[in-house]
Amino acid sequence: MSSIAITKETYLEWYKLMLLLRKFEEKAGQLYGQQKIRGFCHLYIGQEAVVAGAISVLKPEDSMITAYRDHAHAIAKGVTPNEAMAELYGKITGCSKGKGGSMHFFSKEHKFMGGHGIVGGQIPLGAGIAFAEKYNGNNNVCVCYMGDGAVRQGAFNEALNMAMLWKLPVIFVCENNGYAMGTSVARTTNMIDIYKMGLGFDMPSAPVDGMDVVAVHNAMDEAVQRARKGDGPTFLEIRTYRYKGHSMSDPAKYRTKEELEEYKHRDPILAVKATIVNNKYADDKWFEEVEADVKQRIDDSVKFAEESPYPDVEELYKDVYVQEDYPFILD
Numbered sequence: 001m002s003s004i005a006i007t008k009e010t011y012l013e014w015y016k017l018m019l020l021l022r023k024f025e026e027k028a029g030q031l032y033g034q035q036k037i038r039g040f041c042h043l044y045i046g047q048e049a050v051v052a053g054a055i056s057v058l059k060p061e062d063s064m065i066t067a068y069r070d071h072a073h074a075i076a077k078g079v080t081p082n083e084a085m086a087e088l089y090g091k092i093t094g095c096s097k098g099k100g101g102s103m104h105f106f107s108k109e110h111k112f113m114g115g116h117g118i119v120g121g122q123i124p125l126g127a128g129i130a131f132a133e134k135y136n137g138n139n140n141v142c143v144c145y146m147g148d149g150a151v152r153q154g155a156f157n158e159a160l161n162m163a164m165l166w167k168l169p170v171i172f173v174c175e176n177n178g179y180a181m182g183t184s185v186a187r188t189t190n191m192i193d194i195y196k197m198g199l200g201f202d203m204p205s206a207p208v209d210g211m212d213v214v215a216v217h218n219a220m221d222e223a224v225q226r227a228r229k230g231d232g233p234t235f236l237e238i239r240t241y242r243y244k245g246h247s248m249s250d251p252a253k254y255r256t257k258e259e260l261e262e263y264k265h266r267d268p269i270l271a272v273k274a275t276i277v278n279n280k281y282a283d284d285k286w287f288e289e290v291e292a293d294v295k296q297r298i299d300d301s302v303k304f305a306e307e308s309p310y311p312d313v314e315e316l317y318k319d320v321y322v323q324e325d326y327p328f329i330l331d
């Protein structure tokens, strides 16, 4: 049962958020093509409902951690498009002061704990954040995202085991988009129902339709309630799809056009739009205003990123260790 009701406002907020995430990613892809953004860049287009359906049940004090496909999670958690775009440009005004880039967004203020490039590296960290919340007596939860490729890492099993033993307030979310780089789930394993991997630890585990934001919201709501009550973790396999390649250099030849079209047909943003229209939650004017506002915010973020300075050389030595006078930093 859903404890956080889905109202007209929820749909309107979902639409605004998912459109912002999609347009941000489309712009990032374009700018990468123009070599304004360098390095790595993994786009989230198609997967927006997975993060939108979580945000509608979380409090700002809850934390979120994910892998390198992290722009959407950071923005959904409160990082502004300006800070996100500046980070992609490597500018000092970015959310990681221009030193993280696409894969390492971070915001202590919004409890977005990264942005991690090592596949599966964030899974024990997510359990650790949840441990800290419980230890400190807070009622906050941590949502720890990972890809379908990451569940094959040993650290996944270690983290799930300890989280279940200590009943940590963590929700492990596998965003199963069908592929780890160019390798399909079915080529990696005999057991393709990833959610069942949680059952070996007696952890409540379930598959969820990741193209349906309502299904994500309801599954997350139940998991978050369980975590807040002190009943421990949940493992959700949220089945989704990335419309673009793994990264900007992937022509995605390992899948068929038909497969891609099938998912685009179930696009989460169009589905939410259809519900809004069918229920007359908003009129054409509202959609036009939202689209214009999103476009303006994205255009502003590009201007902001372009006009911001790069970090000074001294920045290389900052934010490496918490202890400011750490003895092994050379002057």
Ligand SMILES: Cc1ncc(C[n+]2csc(CCOP(=O)(O)OP(=O)(O)O)c2C)c(N)n1
Binding pocket: 069, 117, 118, 119, 146, 147, 148, 149, 150, 151, 177, 179, 180, 181, 246
């Ligand atoms: C420990 C480690 N091994 C290999 C890589 C190279 N690598 C980067 S992304 C990736 C695929 C991961 O896929 P998945 O977990 O499904 O996430 P998705 O990209 O689909 O979001 C691999 C193997 C890495 N970054 N870290």
Ligand SMILES: [Mg+2]
Binding pocket: 147, 148, 149, 175, 176, 177, 178, 179, 180, 181
């Ligand atoms: Mg994947």
